[in-house]
Amino acid sequence: MAKNYYASFFLFFxxxxxxxxxxxxxxxxxxxxxxxxxxxxxxYWGSSPVLGRxxxxxxxxxxxxxxxxxxxxxxxxxxxxxxxxxxxxxSLCLLKxxxxxxxxxxxxxxxxxxxxxxxxxxxxxxxxxxxxxxxLPADINxxxxxxxxxxxxxxxxxxxxxxxxxxxxxxDANQFxxxxxxxxxxxxxxxxxxxxxxNPFRPAPVPVEFGKLTRLTYLWLSGxxxxxxxxxxxxxxxxxxxxxxxxxxxNGTILTWIWQHKKLQYFVTALNLMELDVSSNKLTGAIxxxxxxxxxxxxxxxxxxxLHGSIPPSIGLLPNLIDIRLFDNxxxxxxxxxxxxxxxxGNIEVPNNNLSGELPDYLxxxxxxxxxxxxxxxxxxxxxxxxxxxxxxxNLMLYNNIFTGEFPKSLWSVVTNRLSVVMIQNNNFSGTFxxxxxxxxxxxxxxxxxxxxxxxxxxxxxxxxxxxxxxxxGEIPWDLTGTSQVVELDLSRxxxxxxxxxxxxxxxxxxxxxxxxxxxGNIPAAFGFMSVLTIxxxxxxxxxGEIPxxxxxxxxxxxxxxxxxxxGEIPxxxxNGAYEESFFFNPGLCVSPNNSIRNLPICRVRSNxxxxxxxxxxxxxxxxxxxxxAGLALTKFHALHFTDYDVLSGLSEQNCVGSGRSGKVYRICxxxxxxxxxxxxxxxxxxxxNLAENLEKDFLAEVRxxxxxxHTNIVKLLCCISSSEAKxxxxxxxxxxxxxxxxxxxxxxxxxxxxxxxKRLQIAIDLARGLCYMHHDCSPAIVxxxxxxxxxxxxxxxxxxxxxxxxxxxLVKAGDLKSVSAIGxxxxxxPPEYGYQRKGNEKVDVYSxxxxxxxxxxxxxxxxxxAEYCLAEWAWRQYQEYGLSIDLLDExxxxxxxIEDAFTVFTLGVICTGGQPSLRPSMKDVLYALLxxxxxxxxxxxxxTVSEETSLLES
Ligand SMILES: *[C@@H]1O[C@H](CO)[C@@H](O)[C@H](O)[C@H]1NC(C)=O
Ligand SMILES: *[C@@H]1O[C@H](CO)[C@@H](O)[C@H](O)[C@H]1NC(C)=O
Ligand SMILES: *[C@@H]1O[C@H](CO)[C@@H](O)[C@H](O)[C@H]1NC(C)=O
Ligand SMILES: *[C@@H]1O[C@H](CO)[C@@H](O)[C@H](O)[C@H]1NC(C)=O
Numbered sequence: 001m002a003k004n005y006y007a008s009f010f011l012f013f014x015x016x017x018x019x020x021x022x023x024x025x026x027x028x029x030x031x032x033x034x035x036x037x038x039x040x041x042x043x044y045w046g047s048s049p050v051l052g053r054x055x056x057x058x059x060x061x062x063x064x065x066x067x068x069x070x071x072x073x074x075x076x077x078x079x080x081x082x083x084x085x086x087x088x089x090x091s092l093c094l095l096k097x098x099x100x101x102x103x104x105x106x107x108x109x110x111x112x113x114x115x116x117x118x119x120x121x122x123x124x125x126x127x128x129x130x131x132x133x134x135x136l137p138a139d140i141n142x143x144x145x146x147x148x149x150x151x152x153x154x155x156x157x158x159x160x161x162x163x164x165x166x167x168x169x170x171x172d173a174n175q176f177x178x179x180x181x182x183x184x185x186x187x188x189x190x191x192x193x194x195x196x197x198x199n200p201f202r203p204a205p206v207p208v209e210f211g212k213l214t215r216l217t218y219l220w221l222s223g224x225x226x227x228x229x230x231x232x233x234x235x236x237x238x239x240x241x242x243x244x245x246x247x248x249x250x251n252g253t254i255l256t257w258i259w260q261h262k263k264l265q266y267f268v269t270a271l272n273l274m275e276l277d278v279s280s281n282k283l284t285g286a287i288x289x290x291x292x293x294x295x296x297x298x299x300x301x302x303x304x305x306x307l308h309g310s311i312p313p314s315i316g317l318l319p320n321l322i323d324i325r326l327f328d329n330x331x332x333x334x335x336x337x338x339x340x341x342x343x344x345x346g347n348i349e350v351p352n353n354n355l356s357g358e359l360p361d362y363l364x365x366x367x368x369x370x371x372x373x374x375x376x377x378x379x380x381x382x383x384x385x386x387x388x389x390x391x392x393x394x395n396l397m398l399y400n401n402i403f404t405g406e407f408p409k410s411l412w413s414v415v416t417n418r419l420s421v422v423m424i425q426n427n428n429f430s431g432t433f434x435x436x437x438x439x440x441x442x443x444x445x446x447x448x449x450x451x452x453x454x455x456x457x458x459x460x461x462x463x464x465x466x467x468x469x470x471x472x473x474g475e476i477p478w479d480l481t482g483t484s485q486v487v488e489l490d491l492s493r494x495x496x497x498x499x500x501x502x503x504x505x506x507x508x509x510x511x512x513x514x515x516x517x518x519x520x521g522n523i524p525a526a527f528g529f530m531s532v533l534t535i536x537x538x539x540x541x542x543x544x545g546e547i548p549x550x551x552x553x554x555x556x557x558x559x560x561x562x563x564x565x566x567x568g569e570i571p572x573x574x575x576n577g578a579y580e581e582s583f584f585f586n587p588g589l590c591v592s593p594n595n596s597i598r599n600l601p602i603c604r605v606r607s608n609x610x611x612x613x614x615x616x617x618x619x620x621x622x623x624x625x626x627x628x629x630a631g632l633a634l635t636k637f638h639a640l641h642f643t644d645y646d647v648l649s650g651l652s653e654q655n656c657v658g659s660g661r662s663g664k665v666y667r668i669c670x671x672x673x674x675x676x677x678x679x680x681x682x683x684x685x686x687x688x689x690n691l692a693e694n695l696e697k698d699f700l701a702e703v704r705x706x707x708x709x710x711h712t713n714i715v716k717l718l719c720c721i722s723s724s725e726a727k728x729x730x731x732x733x734x735x736x737x738x739x740x741x742x743x744x745x746x747x748x749x750x751x752x753x754x755x756x757x758x759k760r761l762q763i764a765i766d767l768a769r770g771l772c773y774m775h776h777d778c779s780p781a782i783v784x785x786x787x788x789x790x791x792x793x794x795x796x797x798x799x800x801x802x803x804x805x806x807x808x809x810x811l812v813k814a815g816d817l818k819s820v821s822a823i824g825x826x827x828x829x830x831p832p833e834y835g836y837q838r839k840g841n842e843k844v845d846v847y848s849x850x851x852x853x854x855x856x857x858x859x860x861x862x863x864x865x866x867a868e869y870c871l872a873e874w875a876w877r878q879y880q881e882y883g884l885s886i887d888l889l890d891e892x893x894x895x896x897x898x899i900e901d902a903f904t905v906f907t908l909g910v911i912c913t914g915g916q917p918s919l920r921p922s923m924k925d926v927l928y929a930l931l932x933x934x935x936x937x938x939x940x941x942x943x944x945t946v947s948e949e950t951s952l953l954e955s
Contacts, residue, residue: 033094034061034073034074034095035059035061037091037092037094037095038054038061038064038067038074039056040089040091041089041091041092042054042056044086044089044091045082045084045086046086048079048082048083048084049081049082050065050066050079050082051079051082053065061074062074066078066079068100070097073095073096073097074095074097074098075097075098075099075100076098076099076100076101076102077092077095077098077100077101077102078100078102079102079103079106080102080103080104080105080106080126081104081105081106082106083106083107084103084106084107084108085106085107085108085109087108087110087113088103088108088110088113088115088116089115090115090118092115092116092119093115093116093118093119093120095119096120096121097121098119098121098122099121099122099124100122100124101116101119101122101124101125101126102124102125102126103126103127103130104126104127104128104129104130105128105129105130106129106130107130107131108127108130108131108132109130109131109132110132111132112132113127113132128170167190167191167192167193168191168192168193168194169185169188169191169193169194169195170193170194170195171195171196171199172195172196172197172198172199172220173197173198173199174199175199175200176196176199176200176201177199177200177201177202178201178202185207185209185210185213186207186209186210186212186213188213189212189213189214189215190215191213191215191216192215192216192217192218192239193216193217193218194210194213194216194218194219194220195218195219195220196220196221196224197220197221197222197223197224197244198222198223198224199223199224200225201224201225201226202225203225203226203227203249204225204226204227205226205227205228205231206221206226206228206229206230206231206234206245206250208231208233209233210233210234210237211231211233211234211235211236211237212236213237214236214237214238214239215239216237216239216240217239217240217241217242217272218240218241218242219237219240219242219243219244220242220244221244221245221248222244222245222246222247222248222277223246223247223248224248225248225249226245226248226249226250227248227249227250227251228250228251228252229250229251229252230245230250230252230278238271238272239272240272240273241272241273241274241275241296242273242274242275242276243273243275243276243277243278244275244276244277244278245277245278245281246277246278246279246280246281246301247279247280247281248280248281249281249282250278250281250282250283251281251282251283251284252283252284252285253283253284253285254278254283254285254286254287254288254302254305254307271293271294271295271296272296273294273296273297274296274297274298274299274320275297275298275299276294276297276299276300276301277299277301278301278302278305279301279302279303279304279305279325280303280304280305281304281305282305282306283302283305283306283307284305284306284307284308285307285308285309286307286308286309286310286312287302287307287309287311287312287315287326287331288312289312289313289314290314291312291314291315291318292312292313292314292315292317292318293314294318295318295319295320296320297318297320297321298320298321298322298323299321299322299323299324300315300321300323300324300325300326301323301325302325302326302329303325303326303327303328303329303349304327304328304329305328305329306329306330307326307329307330307331308329308330308331308332309331309332309333310331310332310333310334311326311331311333311335311336311355313336313337313338315336315339316336316337316338316339316341316342316360317338317342318342318343319342319343320343321342321343321345322343322344322345322346322347322368323346323347324339324345324347324348324349324350325347325348325349325350326349326350326353327349327350327351327352327353327373328351328352328353329352329353330353330354331350331353331354331355332353332354332355332356333355333356333357334355334356334357334358335350335355335357335359335360335374335379336360337360337361338360338362339360339362339363340360340362340363340364340365340366340369340386341360341362341365343366344366344368345363345364345366345368345369346368346369346370346371347369347370347371348363348369348371348372348373348374349371349373349374350373350374350377351373351374351375351376351377351397352375352376352377353376353377354377354378355374355377355378355379356377356378356379356380357379357380357381358379358380358381358382358384359372359374359379359381359383359384360384361384361385361386362384362386363384363386363387363390364384364386364387364389364390364393365386367389367390367391367392368392369390369392369393370392370393370394370395370418371393371394371395372393372395372396372397372398373395373397374397374398374401375397375398375399375400375401375423376399376400376401377400377401378401378402379398379401379402379403380401380402380403380404381403381404381405382403382404382405382406383398383403383405383407383408387408387410387411388408388410389410390411391413391418392418393411393418393419394418394419394420394421395419395420395421396411396419396421396422396423396424397421397423397424398423398424398427399423399424399425399426399427399445400425400426400427401426401427402427402428403424403427403428403429404427404428404429405429405430406429406430406431407424407429407430407431407451409431409432409434412433412434412437412438412456413434413438418438418440419438419440419441420440420441420442420443420461421441421442421443422441422443422444422445422446423443423444423445424445424446424449425445425446425447425448425449425466426447426448426449427448427449428449428450429446429449429450429451430449430450430451430452431451431452432451432452432453432454433451433453433454433455433456434456435454435456435457436456436457436932437456437457437462439461440461441461441462442461442462442463442464443462443463443464443465444462444464444465444466444467445464445465445466446466446467446470447466447467447468447469447470447490448468448469448470449469449470450470450471451467451470451471451472452470452471452472452473453472453473453474454472454473454474454477455467455472455474455475455476455477455491455496457477461485462485462486463485463486463487463488464486464487464488465486465488465489465490465491466488466489466490467490467491467494468490468491468492468493468494468513469492469493469494470493470494471494471495472491472494472495472496473494473495473496473497474496474497474498475496475497475498475499475501476491476496476498476500476501476504476514476519477501478501478503478911478919478921478925485508486507486508486509487508487509487510487511487532488509488510488511489507489509489511489512489513490511490512490513491513491514491517492513492514492515492516492517492537493515493516493517494516494517495517495518496514496517496518496519497517497518497519497520498519498520498521499519499520499521499522499524500514500519500521500523500524500538500543501524501919502524502525502526502914502915502916502919502920503526503911503914503919503921504524504526504527504530505524505526505527505528505529505530505914506529506879506907506910506911507530508530508532508883509530509532509533510532510533510534510535511533511534511535511536512530512533512535512536512537512538513535513536513537514537514538514541515537515538515539515540515541515560516539516540516541517540517541518541518542519538519541519542519543520541520542520543520544521543521544521545522543522544522545522546522548523538523543523545523547523548523551523561523566524548524916524919525548525550525915525916526550526914526915526916526919527548527550527551527554528548528550528551528552528553528554529550529876529880530554531553531554531880531881533554533556534555534556534557534558535556535557535558536554536556536558536559536560537558537559537560538560538561538564539560539561539562539563539564540562540563540564541563541564542564542565543561543564543565543566544564544565544566544567545566545567545568546566546567546568546569547561547566547568547570547571547574547589548571549571549572551571551573551574552571552572552573552574556579559574559579559582560581560582561582561583561586562581562582562583562584562585562586563584563585563586564585564586565586565587565588566583566586566588566589567586567587567588567589568588568589568590568603569589569590569591569592569603570583570589570590570591570597570600572592575591575592575597576597577597579597580597580599583597583600584599590602590603590604591603644721646668646670647668647670647680647682647721647728647730648721648728650666650668650669650670650680650682651666651668651682651684651728652666655667655668657681664683664684665681665682665683665684666681666682666684667679667680667681667682667733668680668682679733680718680730680731680732680733681715681730681731681732681733681734682728682729682730682731683728683729683730683731683804684726684727684728685726685727685728685729700720700722703717703720703722703727703729706782707719707720709774709778709782711769711770711773711774712766712769712770712799712801713766713767713769713770713773713799713800713801713802714770714773714774714801714802715731715732715734715793715801715802715803715804716731716732717729717730717731718730718731718732731803734793734794734795734801734803735794735795735796736751736793736794736795736796736798737751737793737794738789738790738791738792738793738794738803739763739789739790739792739793739794739800739852739855739856740788740789740790740792742754742755742794743755743789743855743856743859743861744789744855744861754890754892754893755798755892756892756893756895757893757895757898757901757902758898758937759798760856760857760893761856761901761905761930761933762798762799762800763792763794763798763800763856764852764853764856764905764930765927765930765931765933765934766799766800766801767787767792767800767802767849767852768849768923768926768927768930769927770800770801770802771784771787771802771845771846771849771923772923772924772926772927775842775845775922775923775924776922776923776924781841781842783841783842783844783845784802784804784845784848785844785845786804786826786829786848787802787829787845787848787849787852788826788828788829788848788851788852788862789852789855789862790826791803791804792852826862826863827863827870828851828861828862828863828870828871828872829847829848829851829852829862829863830844830847830848831843831844831847831848831913831915831917832915833917841917842922842923843917843918843920844917845923846912846920846921846922846923846926847872847912847913847917847920849912849923849926850872850908850909850910850911850912850913850914850920851871851872851909851912851913852909853905853906853908853909853912854871854872854875854906854909854910854913855871856890856905856909857888857889857890857893857902857903857905857906857909858871858875858888858889858890858906859889859890859891859892859893860874860890872909872910872913875888875906875909875910875913876910876913879906879907879910884903884906884907886899888903888906889902889903889906901933901936904933905930905933908926908929908930912926
């Protein structure tokens with residue numbers, strides 16, 4: 001929770017003592033000496049980001065990076081962050097006028113570099129954030145020294161006090177021990193910055209002598225083992241802007257001297273204090289009302305003490321307060337009613353107290369709040385209205401209070417929201433969720449409230465979603481792509497109906513609890529994929545059927561399937577005493593005779609019907625015969641100006657651009673009225689035998705249906721030329737060829753460059769639109785049965801259209817049973833159910849579409865030409881074994897801006913290629929999921945790359 005506010009601050013305050021040398025002996029010799037010295041440094045330390053840019057042929061070394069000159073002589077060297085580890089060379093001090101040296105953030109690991117004593121003019125030295133070790137030499141020079149964050153051990157030498165001109169001494173985060181660091185330091189009356197924090201000093205009181213350092217503005221004394229009370233003597237430090245004494249063993253009441261500066265007794269508003277941190281001590285008593293006088297205070301940390309009483313209202317009036325942390329005390333009463341009204345409050349943390357009443361009305365009225373952490377108190381009532389539009393909010397932790405009322409809907413808003421953690425469990429909130437939660441959510445805990453309505457599709461970064469004991473209803477959404485990072489999902493004791501979607505298998509869950517709902521149907525075999533699942537509770541539902549044997553693959557620590565209607569033999573790995581209490585009240589369950597769990601009946605022997613679902617490779621069919629054209633009939637579906645002669649005369653071998661199983665494809669140029677020439681694609685299908693007259697009629701009827709389809713994402717069938725022996729289907733020609741060419745067989749002419757992510761996404765959306773139209777808007781639905789990247793054609797603008805729609809049906813009507821079996825899909829794109837039944841509904845296309853999504857994201861081919869490799873299986877395996885990792889993605893789309901989206905589309909591909917057709921999403925669902933990107937990119941202002949068409953769903 002605590003942000004480290006020091007890290008960047010202390011370096012900033014290291015002050016240069018500006019006493020410049022009065023005159024220099026200038027000679028050309030000296031210049032070239034300095035040139036040589038610098039070149040020596042470059043050779044010695046080797047290449048580094050800054051040294052690498054030094055131009056060794058130029059004598060103008062004063063212009064080199066990190067080098068500052070005065071009167072032609074080097075006076076300052078700043079080489080922070082250069083990864084130096086080789087010690088500091090003695091030659092450095094040959095730069096006679098060097099007075100400023102910054103070597104912070106390197107990897108020096110020697111003892112304190114005493115060679116620097118030879119730099120006689122050096123006044124500013126920053127060696128912080130290295131790994132210097134050993135003791136600080138007793139004869140440390142007159143430096144404004146920052147040695148913070150090193151490993152320097154031993155005592156701080158009292159000789160430090162011989163150099164009273166020091167303005168800044170930063171020795172924090174070293175290994176200094178000893179008990180009283182004050183001896184020498186209290187002599188340094190010019191000090192403005194003093195940091196001794198985080199050193200393992202022996203327990204000792206706060207040095208009263210520090211009261212002499214009246215010019216201090218920055219005093220950081222955290223983690224120093226300081227004991228006793230905060231001494232009154234520090235009241236002379238009237239210039240302080242930061243005072244931190246956190247993480248010590250200080251006791252007594254909270255420091256009252258802060259506003260009792262003797263000098264300023266009647267002028268307290270002049271106090272400079274901006275940041276006060278006395279957290280993690282043993283301070284007692286109440287918080288004094290006089291804190292309200294510290295008008296410059298931005299940060300007030302009093303957490304982890306034993307403070308009691310109520311919080312004085314004056315603190316709520318402070319005009320500059322940004323961050324207030326009072327947690328882990330014994331505070332009671334209400335929380336500052338005007339908090340947030342008078343200042344740009346960003347962070348409030350008051351958990352683990354006894355606070356009550358409502359949250360302040362104005363808490364977020366300045367719209368700057370990013371954290372509200374108030375758990376474990378007795379707050380009640382509704383959340384303040386000012387939370388509406390509190391769009392910077394990231395953390396909201398309200399749990400274990402007695403809040404009521406509707407949870408503000410605006411906080412779920414996807415658009416501006418940064419909210420990532422919402423923990424509001426154990427209150428009495430009501431409300432509903434939008435379909436999608438903001439992408440940034442990582443944790444949502446709403447247990448034991450009264451939320452109702454459907455379960456949201458969760459956000460992409462979500463790790464934990466706990467919603468037990470609410471009133472959520474409806475089905476578990478199939479679209480769990482947004483939840484692929486979730487490890488813990490608890491939806492128990494709600495009113496969820498429907499069945500468990502097979503898509504659950506894509507989740508990398510450790511814990512799944514769906515108990516106490518009204519879920520029916522089977523337990524999906526996809527559970528077998530959830531290899532890291534250790535806790536599974538599906539008890540008290542209406543699940544039926546057998547427990548899938550895939551569950552054998554899991555290593556469950558906890559399993560509860562009690563109180564369902566499950567039947568059949570329990571999978572062998574579960575027939576074991578460890579799961580004795582997992583199956584109560586499922587009268588149909590049984591165990592094998594030799595492996596019995598107590599209280600369960602022995603199964604009667606039954607025959608095992610083979611359910612071998614392995615995919616079979618369909619013999620590829622290739623049409624090779626050439627045709628004779630006779631008895632032509634031209635059927636036109638569009639106003640066309642070319643004739644059948646134009647088409648036929650183009651069917652020469654040199655115009656042949658491809659040949660598929662069902663025939664050859666020609667690219668021909670036909671005269672098309674006054675507009676000039678029109679490029680056509682002609683697909684020639686070989687009948688194989690003469691059709692009976694009635695079949696010919698059926699065929700033409702079928703072609704007519706297809707010819708009348710008008711959809712931007714389906715290649716237009718312009719006309720059909722039919723003879724008794726062959727059919728010519730004439731399509732519009734697509735300039736950019738097929739997706740297959742762009743992904744897998746790039747050549748310099750057709751596909752010269754890789755497709756970028758936005759093009760790929762647009763192709764996926766176009767394809768989904770086309771399929772969605774055919775499946776859902778045509779009656780009866782038209783199934784493609786051979787969706788593959790080779791059938792996806794790209795026009796001049798890379799908009800995708802699906803080719804060969806309905807070809808399968810045409811061929812059925814053409815009476816060619818051989819090619820009907822042959823067009824039973826392409827290996828790598830066929831779903832498992834298609835392999836042996838050769839039938840299937842729209843879900844066949846969904847599967848093939850999923851494969852295309854996998855091709856688009858991974859750049860891999862759908863099949864390697866044999867039964868050994870199949871992209872869909874590969875993807876499942878990768879996903880299960882390694883999760884979403886960058887090497888899944890095609891190298892050409894590893895653009896950090898889109899990786900997350902590519903992962904989501906990949907996961908969608910995995911879901912679409914699920915084994916069980918009924919659990920695959922519909923094309924409408926898929927399109928909906930993809931359109932989310934369109935909306936997202938549109939918000940980002942990338943309209944030109946993404947289609948502006950209204951989606952089918954909206955129409
Ligand atoms: C380096 O300095 C020389 C001499 O001044 C100059 O000619 C050359 O262009 C410089 N090289 C670069 C990379 O700046
Ligand atoms: C403090 O500084 C004075 C000179 O300014 C010096 O004489 C004295 O020894 C110093 N005391 C300590 C403890 O270093
Ligand atoms: C505090 O002092 C004790 C006793 O010298 C020591 O063991 C401990 O490490 C110190 N604590 C810290 C945080 O330095
Ligand atoms: C504060 O701590 C000091 C030293 O640890 C102890 O002697 C003193 O009694 C404590 N005072 C109170 C009020 O607890």
